[in-house]
Amino acid sequence: MLRDPDGIAALVTQLGDGKWHAGPELAHRLGVSRSAVWKKMRTLEAMGLGLKRDRMCGYRLPAGARLLSRERIQAGLRLPAKWRETDIEVLPIVDSTNDRLLRNPSGTALRVCLAEYQTKGRGRRGRSWWGAYGASLLLSWGVRFTVAPPDLQALGLVSALAATRALARAGFPPPGIKWPNDLVYGHAKLGGILVELSGEAGGPLWCVAGLGLNVDAASCRPLATGMAPISLESVAPDVPRDRNVLAPILIEEWLQAVDIFQLHGFRPFQEHFRDFDALWNQPVVLFEQTGTRNGWARGVRSDGALWFETAPGIREALVAGEVSIRFKA
Structure with a gap:
């Protein structure tokens, strides 16, 4: 991990503050040489910050920067008593927020890790996930289940539903959910969720769900899947994008969903999922190890599996870990 x-x-x-700062001024404030400041600026540019340079004025971040604050996130949380021992960690840089929690499972019921930047962020099927420093919401939560909940494979869908509710509470148009883990506006990807598990069969289970969300347009880069990226800034430029406000709302909504999910599985969420199902009755392409197949998405089963129809009346249930689904061009 890189702190x-x-x-x-x-x-x-x-x-x-978004203002111009001369190199000597920054060097003095940081207690480093002007050469060190120059090298740091190169690093900032590699991390995707829209840095401006001027030989006379120095350096500037036109959009400014509002960094994550553990104190503000903690103060914004309204949690029931059972979750009040939640451990929240905010890091400037980490390899992966999911890996951070998987390496350090908690003795308490819940841990949350947020970071400004990931050096090895990833999504499903080993794909990388990149976000510009300070321009994404990179958040993972880890929860300990003494007994595995029913329909555990659907936790990604439940997490996505929680994210849609959180974004609506924050004033954004709720995104659609592209099975099994993407948040989308139309055919453009706003973010994704990666669920990973640690534990022994029959014993307690440490479950980590990571969310990567494009908040500012600076985080939008071409995706390996061919989907176009999109950001909250692009979708609703007039809505405040304070990540310190959005993060506690996301955590609250996720915990409410988990309380229901660990007792009842996906069934209570199935009907609600229909309202946000971006694939509903859409022509899709199924990618699997043996090749590709064309068909239609026909909603999800009560355990979260996707109904994939290849011909009228002929359909099969797909499990998220086995396949990848894309919109058909």
């Missing part, structure tokens, strides 16, 4: 190599978070804090 803050080269003091990047300290530098971004100095540039956070």
